[in-house]
Amino acid sequence: MRFNYPTKKILLASLALIIAVGLGLLIESEHPVWAGDPHRPAGDMTVFKRTFVAFETPAEGLTTAELDRHIETDPLFEKSHVPLDGHAGAGLGPLHNAKSCSSCHVLNGRGKPTAGQSLFRVAIKEGGGIEPVADIGFQLQDRAIFGHSPEATVKRTWIEEGGLRKLQTRITRPDGTVLSAQTIARSLRIAPPMIGMGLLEAIPEEDLLANADPDDQDGDGISGRPVWTIDSDGERRIGRFGWKALAASVNQQSANAYLDDMGLTTATGPNSTLAVDGRPADISWEELDGVTYYTQTLGAPATAETSDSPLMRQGSVLFDQLQCASCHVPSLRTGNNPHAVAKVINDQTIWPYTDLLLHDMGPGLDDGVAEKGLSLSSEWRTAPLWGLGMAQRVNRKASFLHDGRARTIEEAILWHGGEAETAKQRYQELSKPKKDQLLAWLKQL
């Protein structure tokens, strides 16, 4: 029997439909990166502001009592600390990098790679950068209170090279001696942004581990691994905060920053007024807890594009195709913790674009400073990309990567190497329109 024309048309149309649906399902299942609501990266905690105060705005979704506490604890972050009467070293310092949290976390965003908004980590090069520098340790405190000398002063010079820039430093001790760049590694660290920290803290460990593949068993060239560390309560947990994921909790990160960056000791627990060294703590448990709470209840800004915009979809697809999403994992979920400091932190689908794992980023980003037993000098925690497009809106001269060497998002991409070499090369091979599309998508985060 011959098919008559209408039947043929129907058959062809049906075939086309089946193919289309099939392709759609295939794309959907292989590239689900735009499914959900990436416009709200912090879920119900998303802040719908893209002005210079976006990072300082309390998260949405807080109860009245939670918001009151956030407002009450806010001044702690901006408080300028001073040396106090009492035992030697009471109050600020005597050695430090800054005297307030907000000096470096400018408007809760990145610091600039300048003195007063950044600091240097150092190590002996030989042996992989795991040994401390005599009389300095692992962190160079370049400021001191009156009557004391800083550990050293640093002269920073940026050297242009092929459209990118590298940092050259001259580190001079108070006695005039210069730390040799041949033997002593130095790594400039700008302050990372403070957004969404409560949410990152609440991602279940098993979800982070699900993305880990230290031996690259799936052969995709990506081998993210967790940093296991002891948290401030003595429990073994995965590190999540800081450029090297050394701190497991916001409390630990805050206490470390108080001590290492500001020379301020913190009380050992809620029932103590003493620090670990047995002397009266500079920062009470209440104040440490307050700063922690303030940080945990900050949100992250909504993206500039809505979830259904063509740019959102196209950018997300490109991000995935280039393999960026293998480390900058677009979306994760927070767990359900009955003791969460704010209820809204629980059960959120968030879009931080990070797996919080360590990855080898290649020799270009290897500053020679490692952390013994925890990370190599070429390894870095995947930086969260939420709020990326707001970085320079909040602090107009802020820049990117751990030392702020990248003045633009594109420069940051071009520095990617090691596990990210493939992704970088795929980016470089893109046509100009596609590059522009990806950059536009990144800038609207």
Add this chain to the structure above:
Amino acid sequence: MTRLPRLAPLLGAAAISATIAAACTPQSQAAPTDQEVSSALVNNVVLPSYKKLVDATEDLEHALHELNEDPTDANLEAARKQWKATRKTWEITETWAYGPAETDDFDPNLDDWPVSHKELAEALAMDSFSANTFEKLDTTGRGFHGIEYVLFSVDKASDLTKQQLDYLNIAVEDLEQNAKGLLAAWSGEDGFGKADVEADPAKTVGDILEGMIGCLDEVANGKLGGALESGKDELESTFSGNTGADVVSNISGVRVAWQDSKLQALVSAQDSELAKALTDQLNAAISLAEALPARLNDKLDSAATREQIETLMAAIIAAMETTEAVSEKLG
């Protein structure tokens, strides 16, 4: 149909009257555009305010120089008076202290708080006080409050040591340099004014409102609220007893930003009731602030003063909430 010719002149007259009426009423003035608001902010509000600040720091420098040359009680009084006058020109700029003031450290260089008593005492106890000594002080030993601490710490001019006089002259020079730096950062083709604010007018409108909200929040919850909790040592400008005047200047600055940038007119065209509400609330808060007693820090133990402060805080917060409503409305 036959009625129309008779109605036509009436209709015509009505139309003409309505047009004339509309042309003469304030609502008919074309609402300013975002571009006009951002241009007015830069050229009518910010740049003139920073020029006044620079001039006032120069006046303070002269007054402190006079005091150094001739440390009489009259010159001490004149210097103190000038400190307050110069302070006013800074505090009024709080609302637009975003941009370079914040990101390029001019704000902490000019106005950090608290004062680091210990460091300043040690520095002033040295055999001599030089520019070198000053360099070793952090911003908590400099700026408006460093100068205030020393200037208002003595009973009479003859109590001022050479070190203190030298400190005052070096510190005011540093204050002046920072004021000039801040003005320069906003000026010129590549300055924050043109390159950032005027280049993106839509963003500017949002920024001014954020600046207003931020200032009102800091005054209410930070300055006043925080002080009520901690006690009198925490009040900013406690040494000179100038806290009340600071608060008046801060809120006045909010009003200046609101009105002189034409933002009020822009909002009024969209929602005249909301705009009027904000104007009224700002005026009310300023009046309440003007009624605060002098030397506020000495009266914090008085229940009546605390109540007065709480009433003022509520008025400032009301204005802040209305500003947030305006921000929401403009989207």
